Amino acid sequence: MSGDPGAIRTAAAAMRASGNGAFGAARTLQTLDVESWNGWAANAFRNRKAAIVADVGQQGTDPIAAAGILDGWANQMADADAAIAAVQDRMRASWGALVALPPDLSVLPDLARAQRELATLRFLRERGAIYAADQLYELVAGDTSGLFRLTWPPDGWPPPASLQTVPLTSTILDDASFDPLDVSQGGIGDCYMLASLMALMQTDEGDQLLRDNIKWDPDLNGYWVTLYDHGDPVRYFVDHAQAGGATENGSAGIASIYEAALNEHLTFNDLTNGGWPDDTFPIITGQEASEFTHSTGSDQGWDMDPLRDQLADGNQLVASTGSVSGSGDSVRIAINRLDARGAHVPGMVDLYGPHSYTVSGIEADGSVWVMNPWGTGNYADGGGPFLVSAADFNLYFGNVGSSGST
Amino acid sequence: MQATADGFQAIAEDLRACLLGTIPSGVDVYGYPVLADAVDRLAEALRTRHTAVADATETVGDLLEACRWGYQKVDEAAAVLMEARLRVMDAMSQSTTGPAGQARPV
Numbered sequence: 158m159s160g161d162p163g164a165i166r167t168a169a170a171a172m173r174a175s176g177n178g179a180f181g182a183a184r185t186l187q188t189l190d191v192e193s194w195n196g197w198a199a200n201a202f203r204n205r206k207a208a209i210v211a212d213v214g215q216q217g218t219d220p221i222a223a224a225g226i227l228d229g230w231a232n233q234m235a236d237a238d239a240a241i242a243a244v245q246d247r248m249r250a251s252w253g254a255l256v257a258l259p260p261d262l263s264v265l266p267d268l269a270r271a272q273r274e275l276a277t278l279r280f281l282r283e284r285g286a287i288y289a290a291d292q293l294y295e296l297v298a299g300d301t302s303g304l305f306r307l308t309w310p311p312d313g314w315p316p317p318a319s320l321q322t323v324p325l326t327s328t329i330l331d332d333a334s335f336d337p338l339d340v341s342q343g344g345i346g347d348c349y350m351l352a353s354l355m356a357l358m359q360t361d362e363g364d365q366l367l368r369d370n371i372k373w374d375p376d377l378n379g380y381w382v383t384l385y386d387h388g389d390p391v392r393y394f395v396d397h398a399q400a401g402g403a404t405e406n407g408s409a410g411i412a413s414i415y416e417a418a419l420n421e422h423l424t425f426n427d428l429t430n431g432g433w434p435d436d437t438f439p440i441i442t443g444q445e446a447s448e449f450t451h452s453t454g455s456d457q458g459w460d461m462d463p464l465r466d467q468l469a470d471g472n473q474l475v476a477s478t479g480s481v482s483g484s485g486d487s488v489r490i491a492i493n494r495l496d497a498r499g500a501h502v503p504g505m506v507d508l509y510g511p512h513s514y515t516v517s518g519i520e521a522d523g524s525v526w527v528m529n530p531w532g533t534g535n536y537a538d539g540g541g542p543f544l545v546s547a548a549d550f551n552l553y554f555g556n557v558g559s560s561g562s563t
Numbered sequence: 564m565q566a567t568a569d570g571f572q573a574i575a576e577d578l579r580a581c582l583l584g585t586i587p588s589g590v591d592v593y594g595y596p597v598l599a600d601a602v603d604r605l606a607e608a609l610r611t612r613h614t615a616v617a618d619a620t621e622t623v624g625d626l627l628e629a630c631r632w633g634y635q636k637v638d639e640a641a642a643v644l645m646e647a648r649l650r651v652m653d654a655m656s657q658s659t660t661g662p663a664g665q666a667r668p669v
Binding site for chain 1: 564567570571574577578580581582583584586587588590591592593594595597598600601602604605606608609612613616619620623626627630
């Protein structure tokens with residue numbers, strides 16, 4: 158992959174030097190005055206001087222901000238390249254075991270997983286570049302000096318087309334399981350949307366709603382997807398899914414189609430920038446949704462009765478964590494799962510935040526069954542429903558969105 | 564005023580000296596065309612604005628210098644007028660009567 162973090166840091170250093178030079182000039186400018194000069198001309202001079210000081214100061218601020226953005230991107234690129242190299246090493250080792258005599262077929266799942274990780278890492282790397290470019294454009298477009306201004310947004314921005322896509326086939330609707338356990342989030346930051354889709358997939362009514370809002374167009378070789386804007390239907394045509402985005406059983410599926418349609422509805426940067434389930438349910442269903450909030454970590458705890466009422470009314474819930482740890486984005490918690498006989502089996506998982514989880518049930522003691530949209534086999538919790546204790550739910554989950562009637 | 568005008572000129576020179584020079588560019592450096600293009604456009608925007616700011620700073624210095632010269636010319640003109648007026652008053656003080664025996668107004 159192309160990219161040179163060292164050269165990017167060189168560019169950042171040049172911008173920082175230019176900005177510091179301008180800051181020095183601004184400081185000197187502020188010391189200049191003609192104290193004994195009075196009258197109209199003197200006032201005009203002082204006004205002009207104030208404007209110049211501001212402009213020169215801005216000329217210090219912006220290059221230094223740009224340098225920070227570029228340094229950040231250089232670090233991100235270096236980290237991504239190291240992670241990609243590690244996955245490629247793993248793939249080479251797995252491939253070696255596969256072609257050895259006798260072949261070690263047990264490496265096949267890891268090989269497949271590594272391929273998906275590689276696609277995701279490449280996707281995230283490109284997404285980071287787009288974010289950096291977005292920030293640079295915004296920096297100049299936000300200039301208030303009026304001396305120079307870029308047209309904002311620039312033509313063709315944002316550039317989702319530069320992200321690789323995969324074609325959507327005609328058989329997705331026929332083959333779809335509408336099983337939430339088949340959904341896996343990719344590299345796009347849309348857990349809120351996928352957790353909402355998974356929530357709807359828990360009932361036949363939800364499956365039907367999702368199915369009814371997708372139509373294959375054989376003439377155009379793509380899908381018409383109906384979403385809703387303040388209750389009004391809006392149709393989007395999608396024939397490609399984002400590479401490295403959501404999948405179902407490893408391939409493009411219903412979630413991929415909705416992700417592509419949401420990408421058009423929200424634009425890519427909004428789609429991938431996180432969101433709230435109670436904002437998302439109405440876009441998918443056209444119905445009003447509800448939001449329940451709670452101050453995480455407080456002693457008061459969730460009032461579970463309204464949430465139970467939502468489930469009893471046939472509504473679907475998505476629960477979202479806030480920041481779960483002061484030093485990272487995950488916390489290890491004790492949970493329970495169900496074994497084949499329906500007995501609770503204790504375990505440990507990494508709970509991430511901020512992140513959205515599909516709610517699949519609430520126990521009498523206030524513990525909550527949730528599913529991670531990262532899907533089966535994910536490194537945080539392995540996928541599938543797990544039971545979060547009432548104490549941990551109080552501690553880490555601060556927001557619950559309800560689908561409203563579907 | 565002279566010192567201030569010189570100060571503005573000096574700052575304009577300082578600003579020109581810290582104009583963003585050539586920086587690494589291209590897809591090989593930034594990894595993706597979208598970012599390489601954004602950096603190019605940003606650098607161009609910063610240079611354009613930087614030059615405009617330096618020009619404006621220099622212009623303030625020029626205007627200040629022009630004002631200084633204006634004040635100086637007025638001062639010089641005022642001095643000439645004052646000197647002429649003093650000469651007239653001095654000459655008039657040498658005589659007690661005006662033309663044709665008319666008494667000098669006092």
